Amino acid sequence: MKTQNQRAWFFVLPVLLLVAFNALIPMMTVVNYSVQETFGNNVFFWEGLRWFEELLNSDRFHAALGRQFLFTGIILAIEIPLGIIIALSMPRQGFWVPVCLVLMALPMLIPWNVVGAMWNIFALPDIGLLGYLMNTTLGIDYDMTQDPFAAWATIITMDVWHWTSLVVLLSYAGLVSIPDAYYQAAKIDGASSWSVFRYIQLPKMKQVLTIAILLRFMDSFNIYTEVFVMTGGGPGNSTTFLSIDLVKIALGQFDLGPAAAMSLIYFAITLLVSWLFYTLMTKDDGK
Amino acid sequence: MRKRSLIPIIYIIFLMLPIYWLIAMSFKTTNEILSGFSLFPQTFTWDNYVTIFTDPSWYWSYVNSIIYVSINTVLSICVALPAAYAFSRYRFLGDKTLFFWLLTNRMAPAAVFVLPFFQLYSAVGLFDTHIAVALAHCLFNIPLAVWILEGFMSGVPKELDETAYVDGYSFPRFFITIFLPAIKAGVGVAAFFCFMFSWVELLLAKNLTSVDAKPIAAEMTKTASSAGYELGLLAAAGTLTIIPGAIVVYFVRNYIAKGFALGRV
Numbered sequence: 001m002k003t004q005n006q007r008a009w010f011f012v013l014p015v016l017l018l019v020a021f022n023a024l025i026p027m028m029t030v031v032n033y034s035v036q037e038t039f040g041n042n043v044f045f046w047e048g049l050r051w052f053e054e055l056l057n058s059d060r061f062h063a064a065l066g067r068q069f070l071f072t073g074i075i076l077a078i079e080i081p082l083g084i085i086i087a088l089s090m091p092r093q094g095f096w097v098p099v100c101l102v103l104m105a106l107p108m109l110i111p112w113n114v115v116g117a118m119w120n121i122f123a124l125p126d127i128g129l130l131g132y133l134m135n136t137t138l139g140i141d142y143d144m145t146q147d148p149f150a151a152w153a154t155i156i157t158m159d160v161w162h163w164t165s166l167v168v169l170l171s172y173a174g175l176v177s178i179p180d181a182y183y184q185a186a187k188i189d190g191a192s193s194w195s196v197f198r199y200i201q202l203p204k205m206k207q208v209l210t211i212a213i214l215l216r217f218m219d220s221f222n223i224y225t226e227v228f229v230m231t232g233g234g235p236g237n238s239t240t241f242l243s244i245d246l247v248k249i250a251l252g253q254f255d256l257g258p259a260a261a262m263s264l265i266y267f268a269i270t271l272l273v274s275w276l277f278y279t280l281m282t283k284d285d286g287k
Numbered sequence: 288m289r290k291r292s293l294i295p296i297i298y299i300i301f302l303m304l305p306i307y308w309l310i311a312m313s314f315k316t317t318n319e320i321l322s323g324f325s326l327f328p329q330t331f332t333w334d335n336y337v338t339i340f341t342d343p344s345w346y347w348s349y350v351n352s353i354i355y356v357s358i359n360t361v362l363s364i365c366v367a368l369p370a371a372y373a374f375s376r377y378r379f380l381g382d383k384t385l386f387f388w389l390l391t392n393r394m395a396p397a398a399v400f401v402l403p404f405f406q407l408y409s410a411v412g413l414f415d416t417h418i419a420v421a422l423a424h425c426l427f428n429i430p431l432a433v434w435i436l437e438g439f440m441s442g443v444p445k446e447l448d449e450t451a452y453v454d455g456y457s458f459p460r461f462f463i464t465i466f467l468p469a470i471k472a473g474v475g476v477a478a479f480f481c482f483m484f485s486w487v488e489l490l491l492a493k494n495l496t497s498v499d500a501k502p503i504a505a506e507m508t509k510t511a512s513s514a515g516y517e518l519g520l521l522a523a524a525g526t527l528t529i530i531p532g533a534i535v536v537y538f539v540r541n542y543i544a545k546g547f548a549l550g551r552v
Contacts, residue, residue: 109483110525
């Protein structure tokens with residue numbers, strides 16, 4: 001077992017200082033703004049909880065929050081099952097394994113604004129590959145900048161393209177850690193491939209899937225750069241997710257107070273949902 | 288069996304299509320791109336790349352990105368190593384709370400921190416330096432590095448530490464000559480992830496710099512001129528940003544799956 005040792009704090013100290021510098025000071029700035037009103041020139045007026053009340057009653061915030069949850073829900077519903085299916089059908093060993101892994105990891109290594117720009121070029125109606133296929137070959141009227149549905153579909157496809165590999169790699173790591181003996185035992189028992197999946201593979205993947213769901217939730221809930229580059233939140237407000245709305249308020253309109261209040265609520269929601277996921281998925285671990 | 292291997296193949300083709308399109312565009316002239324659809328470049332040209340490699344503000348933006356990513360990777364690993372060791376080997380007052388608090392920083396939306404970071408780094412006089420971006424990226428890279436390294440370290444049996452102490456090793460000597468080689472793969476994987484997340488994050492990088500440490504992201508907005516987008520140039524610049532990631536992932540190819548699992552399989 002681990003030994004009790006309070007000197008371990010000295011080992012953690014550098015991390016603590018660096019992260020605290022980056023997290024606590026900016027967070028205090030945000031808290032500070034969230035209860036004040038400013039008209040520039042560093043003059044501030046106390047506002048108390050007004051921004052929070054206004055925000056929680058504002059339709060604009062509700063709409064952005066709703067879009068955000070819808071987006072994250074769709075993303076998780078597509079990427080997690082798809083990632084598991086792909087991981088299950090990947091070869092376990094041989095020459096093709098590293099090739100597959102490297103190719104699959106590639107989208108994740110592309111800077112996020114390049115991902116946005118890339119999909120923009122890809123989806124251009126008539127001159128982009130996707131836009132051309134949709135409009136000319138399939139005859140579907142498709143223009144991401146005009147049609148909200150097309151914008152949503154493109155952003156979701158982009159995110160599936162960008163991040164499904166994360167789920168694949170995690171599930172794959174879980175799968176290769178299962179000893180062969182398990183499969184042999186299942187074969188002797190005459191287990192169907194569904195029961196092999198349900199009683200051997202899925203439980204073994206549970207821990208990595210928890211990580212996958214948590215990371216995918218956090219990152220899709222915080223998505224900003226790709227969507228901003230692709231649609232800028234449009235057409236209209238149809239793809240204005242929380243972070244895009246936040247940056248519009250903070251840097252576009254320079255309404256620091258409301259933006260800060262929104263930041264805090266946003267962060268609190270992310271924390272709460274992550275904590276719920278984490279508690280739900282690890283509650284059986286003690287057994 | 289053959290039907291089964293179709294799924295990864297289709298998936299990889301789907302992954303490669305937009306990348307192919309970006310690379311194909313980078314070899315086209317802007318006129319060709321705008322004049323109509325063509326699957327392959329009709330007038331194959333290196334002009335877009337020549338523009339980038341002959342314009343100092345273009346290639347310096349790449350160098351800037353690589354500098355702050357490197358500083359960040361080294362810094363994150365150096366401070367995360369002892370911390371991860373403490374979390375994997377000892378119990379101490381508030382260890383669980385501290386670990387969870389570190390992870391919450393991974394959840395903070397970067398958009399929330401843009402403005403406070405700008406003010407903080409301006410106040411301490413680091414605005415527009417590589418150090419500023421490297422430090423800012425520590426916010427999400429250190430927790431991740433601690434998380435990954437802790438996973439790998441927990442896989443090393445505690446007997447290794449005890450045997451070394453019995454043999455009369457001092458802690459620093461044990462850590463550097465015995466323990467570090469034992470978790471080499473973990474360090475490699477953690478460094479890869481720090482590199483990756485620092486390289487792909489551009490919102491903070493863009494807002495913490497203006498001229499001297501300008502990253503490639505900010506430079507890419509230059510392709511939007513009054514005459515419209517220079518799509519060929521944009522595609523070429525984008526293609527070049529894929530290369531460092533591709534090189535780094537090649538080196539850790541045997542560990543990426545385990546690394547994504549944070550060493551926990």
